[in-house]
Amino acid sequence: MRRLSFTFLFFLVPLGIFAQDDLMNLLNKDAPKEINYTTATFKSTRIMNGHSIERMPEGQLDVRISHRFGTLNSGAYNFFGLDQSNIHLGLEYGITNWLMVGVGRSEFEKTYDGFAKFSILRQSTGLKEMPVSVSVVTSIALKTIKFPDQTRTNYFTSRLAYVAQVLVARKISEGFSLQLTPSYIHRNLVATELDPNDILALGAGARLKLTKRVSLNGEYFYIANPKTYMNPQIYNPLSLGFDIETGGHVFQLFFTNSLGMTEKQFIGATTGQWKKGDIHFGFNISRVFTLKKHRKPANY
Amino acid sequence: MVLCINNLTLNRIIMKRLFLLLFFLNILIAVNAQKYMTKNGYIGFYSHTPMEDIKADNNQVAGVLDITTGDMVFQVLIKSFHFERALMEEHFNENYMESDKIPKSSFKGKITNLSSVNFAKEGTYDVTVEGDLTIHDVTNKISTKGTIEVVSGGINANSKFNIVPEDYKISIPGVVREKIDKNLAVTVTMKFTPVATK
Numbered sequence: 001m002r003r004l005s006f007t008f009l010f011f012l013v014p015l016g017i018f019a020q021d022d023l024m025n026l027l028n029k030d031a032p033k034e035i036n037y038t039t040a041t042f043k044s045t046r047i048m049n050g051h052s053i054e055r056m057p058e059g060q061l062d063v064r065i066s067h068r069f070g071t072l073n074s075g076a077y078n079f080f081g082l083d084q085s086n087i088h089l090g091l092e093y094g095i096t097n098w099l100m101v102g103v104g105r106s107e108f109e110k111t112y113d114g115f116a117k118f119s120i121l122r123q124s125t126g127l128k129e130m131p132v133s134v135s136v137v138t139s140i141a142l143k144t145i146k147f148p149d150q151t152r153t154n155y156f157t158s159r160l161a162y163v164a165q166v167l168v169a170r171k172i173s174e175g176f177s178l179q180l181t182p183s184y185i186h187r188n189l190v191a192t193e194l195d196p197n198d199i200l201a202l203g204a205g206a207r208l209k210l211t212k213r214v215s216l217n218g219e220y221f222y223i224a225n226p227k228t229y230m231n232p233q234i235y236n237p238l239s240l241g242f243d244i245e246t247g248g249h250v251f252q253l254f255f256t257n258s259l260g261m262t263e264k265q266f267i268g269a270t271t272g273q274w275k276k277g278d279i280h281f282g283f284n285i286s287r288v289f290t291l292k293k294h295r296k297p298a299n300y
Numbered sequence: 301m302v303l304c305i306n307n308l309t310l311n312r313i314i315m316k317r318l319f320l321l322l323f324f325l326n327i328l329i330a331v332n333a334q335k336y337m338t339k340n341g342y343i344g345f346y347s348h349t350p351m352e353d354i355k356a357d358n359n360q361v362a363g364v365l366d367i368t369t370g371d372m373v374f375q376v377l378i379k380s381f382h383f384e385r386a387l388m389e390e391h392f393n394e395n396y397m398e399s400d401k402i403p404k405s406s407f408k409g410k411i412t413n414l415s416s417v418n419f420a421k422e423g424t425y426d427v428t429v430e431g432d433l434t435i436h437d438v439t440n441k442i443s444t445k446g447t448i449e450v451v452s453g454g455i456n457a458n459s460k461f462n463i464v465p466e467d468y469k470i471s472i473p474g475v476v477r478e479k480i481d482k483n484l485a486v487t488v489t490m491k492f493t494p495v496a497t498k
């Protein structure tokens with residue numbers, strides 16, 4: 001009879017467990033698998049100087065104001081560089097969720113620039129597993145500063161430089177993201193024969209989240225060309241600083257050995273050296289405006 | 301010895317019969333325990349302040365209602381809440397709900413006045429629902445009024461209630477505190493259809 005009562009109990013069990021947990025299991029069992037896209041690999045569309053994998057979503061306008069001050073080693077007389085300021089203004093817009101475009105103007109060589117950033121792959125888990133996000137950035141820079149040599153024939157095309165970059169990023173964990181940025185720059189006119197028209201560089205950038213709204217960022221570009229014969233000699237740009245996010249604004253505060261704020265300038269024309277103290281304090285301010293509101297999902 | 305064997309055989313026979321009886325009883329009860337389910341229920345919330353109105357909608361809420369017991373559960377993927385502004389959606393997931401770490405919110409509860417609902421007759425019935433609401437990995441007991449609508453082919457459940465983000469350890473920094481209502485108005489609209497129990 002002991003075995004019998006065990007059997008009896010065994011069959012009683014299913015009668016008693018139609019409780020809430022069981023209903024929850026029913027939901028989980030039938031839950032459809034979804035694609036879970038990784039968001040906020042970086043907080044802004046720039047890591048510091050260079051592009052990050054992030055793009056403006058459709059209908060969002062990013063107004064960017066960037067400053068690079070003079071060098072820290074310029075001394076107390078120049079208030080450690082703050083007396084001198086270089087500015088870049090940018091207007092950037094998300095046309096679709098895979099394409100953003102932007103235009104900007106730098107004080108440095110009175111340069112106008114335009115770019116397009118295409119999202120090719122998005123990191124995701126769930127239904128679709130994708131280990132990395134990949135974007136392509138192409139940009140063009142037009143320097144409008146007067147030609148140094150007015151006596152020779154100067155062509156309009158001599159003012160132009162082109163940039164192509166592939167951005168490969170992975171949000172490795174909730175608090176740490178990494179990006180590699182192979183870059184190619186072509187300059188139609190360079191200062192001397194020894195200067196290369198084409199520059200190849202590999203960039204690396206990282207973001208380490210310190211709190212929910214503050215992160216430590218770093219960015220470095222290794223320039224593959226021999227740099228010794230260039231005039232002026234250029235150095236690899238390194239930037240270190242913080243992203244601070246407050247609602248609709250992102251503030252990026254950092255130190256960098258580069259004065260330029262577009263790819264052509266900071267990859268191709270960084271003359272400062274960290275070890276000599278040619279360090280510029282810089283900041284980017286990004287303010288996002290929603291020009292086109294999302295289509296509302298069907299409502300009951 | 302002989303007696304013993306007989307006893308054992310008898311036991312086996314009884315066991316077999318009971319086994320069958322309980323087996324069928326089980327099926328019978330399982331069928332009777334009527335469950336209603338949905339995978340595209342709606343939960344939305346609304347925040348109104350003089351500075352900004354924030355509205356989010358989620359049409360992928362999964363829920364089950366057991367009309368024999370009044371048990372009710374909901375489960376929702378936080379990333380399925382959609383906002384008018386893309387940046388708000390990012391902040392919601394990244395800064396407030398920490399959706400990568402805590403992807404889901406859920407509710408497990410019960411209709412406390414089940415007897416006042418006649419599931420056999422179409423109509424709208426006022427109900428009180430009590431249970432555990434888990435948001436951002438924090439569980440609070442809530443009790444709210446709502447309606448059960450018995451319609452042909454299904455059951456609709458509706459409710460409106462307020463929640464306080466701080467009750468769920470969702471910290472809102474001082475700079476944006478004025479932009480987010482202290483009480484968020486939550487709307488729940490579920491259209492359940494019957495499920496065949498396996």
